[in-house]
Amino acid sequence: MSVMDLVREDLRDFAGYQSARKMRITGDVWLNANESAWENAGVGDATLRRYPEPQPPGLREALAGLYGCAPERLLAGRGSDEAIDLLVRALCRPGGDAVVVTPPTFGMYAVCARLHGVPVVEAPLVDDGQGFACDFDRVGTACRESRARLVFLCSPGNPVGASLPLARIATLAARLRDQAVVVVDEAYVEFSGQASAIGLIDEHDNVAVLRTLSKAHALAAARIGVVVADAALIEVLQRCQSPYPIATPCARAALEALADDARSATSARVDAVVAERGRLADALRDLPGVRAVYRSDGNFLLVRLVDAERAYRSLLDAGVVVRDVRAQARLGDALRISIGTPAQNDRVLAVLAALDVEVDA
Numbered sequence: 001m002s003v004m005d006l007v008r009e010d011l012r013d014f015a016g017y018q019s020a021r022k023m024r025i026t027g028d029v030w031l032n033a034n035e036s037a038w039e040n041a042g043v044g045d046a047t048l049r050r051y052p053e054p055q056p057p058g059l060r061e062a063l064a065g066l067y068g069c070a071p072e073r074l075l076a077g078r079g080s081d082e083a084i085d086l087l088v089r090a091l092c093r094p095g096g097d098a099v100v101v102t103p104p105t106f107g108m109y110a111v112c113a114r115l116h117g118v119p120v121v122e123a124p125l126v127d128d129g130q131g132f133a134c135d136f137d138r139v140g141t142a143c144r145e146s147r148a149r150l151v152f153l154c155s156p157g158n159p160v161g162a163s164l165p166l167a168r169i170a171t172l173a174a175r176l177r178d179q180a181v182v183v184v185d186e187a188y189v190e191f192s193g194q195a196s197a198i199g200l201i202d203e204h205d206n207v208a209v210l211r212t213l214s215k216a217h218a219l220a221a222a223r224i225g226v227v228v229a230d231a232a233l234i235e236v237l238q239r240c241q242s243p244y245p246i247a248t249p250c251a252r253a254a255l256e257a258l259a260d261d262a263r264s265a266t267s268a269r270v271d272a273v274v275a276e277r278g279r280l281a282d283a284l285r286d287l288p289g290v291r292a293v294y295r296s297d298g299n300f301l302l303v304r305l306v307d308a309e310r311a312y313r314s315l316l317d318a319g320v321v322v323r324d325v326r327a328q329a330r331l332g333d334a335l336r337i338s339i340g341t342p343a344q345n346d347r348v349l350a351v352l353a354a355l356d357v358e359v360d361a
Helices: 057-067 079-091 109-116 134-147 166-175 233-240 248-257 260-285 308-317 342-353
Strands: 074-078 098-101 120-122 150-152 181-185 209-211 224-228 290-293 300-305 333-338
Touching: 057 074, 057 079, 057 109, 057 224, 074 079, 074 233, 079 109, 079 150, 079 181, 079 224, 098 109, 098 134, 109 120, 109 233, 134 150, 134 166, 166 181, 166 209, 224 248, 248 260, 248 342, 260 290, 260 300, 260 342, 300 308, 308 333, 308 342
Parallel strands: 098 120, 098 150, 150 181, 181 209
Antiparallel strands: 074 224, 209 224, 290 300, 300 333
16 A cells, blocks of 8 residues: 555546646747736846746755755645645545644644544643653544544644654554554754654655744745655645745745755754753743743743733733743643743743742642
8 A cells, every 4th residue: 555545536636737837848938827028117036027936946956955855755835834734635535534633732733624624633642741742552543533544743842842752653654554644743853853754754655744944944934844755645745736836035045045054054043042942941940930841842942830821911011922822722821932042031031030929839
């Protein structure tokens, strides 16, 4: 059995929209895409009047080099969000095949599933008070019982910060080989020091991995994310993708960010974030209004507070915006704090240290 057997039967031979840029035709007068023959007078960049390549070859090769995979195993798109949507679209029949998620986790997995009319089944993470762990046996059972076609695992997890063992992911993929694709979202893996699940794809063609330039590479506004998977599945996902997913200015910015000198600077910034993460976590644990600071492999910390509402409002009053995650299950007293510069982190500590809270006995 191959991963293609898990693709929706009606989409296995689906051709998708054949845009002008997909047709490999040569010429010097391009009149096939209803583009303007003149550049925009207010922009002054003649290239912007042309539609971009669906998958710019130079960008695809640079991303493949970054992630250590063959270019044909990689599809670039508008952030990881588009990749999540494409996977649900290509693999799950509306009203039928389910998606398994492990809350508390990134909300877009469930959002995309529900927008496609796909049931969402939860296999919650296990909280030991210091960190969250995935119950892989429960995930596998939930997938079997619900006939799920997709499992989304976030590693490091958002908002919990915990990384997942590759060996357990591989075992789960083997268990679900005839039923589901195991998707590993590695948006924060650069901050973890952990090896990527991309290395599992050779042996487990039902593993797909999400990566992004938004976090460690500081290109959130460019919206460049990728899915890495078996080449046959990538072909299907590309046929389900809209015609021109990568804007030309965004592709240029990504290539600049992946140049050797920029990558070296990115690595140094990642090291600085990791160091600040440790400093901020230690300082937060010393504050009387903090109940727990969870171990994190991401560029953020999940913090439980004695009075999360007061802490949140006090930070806002001081001009510091953090993520309120109290609406998520089992996180009713928690905030997620992204790691800022040392000065920004000091502002967080000063605000929280100034709170007059009554600590539980």
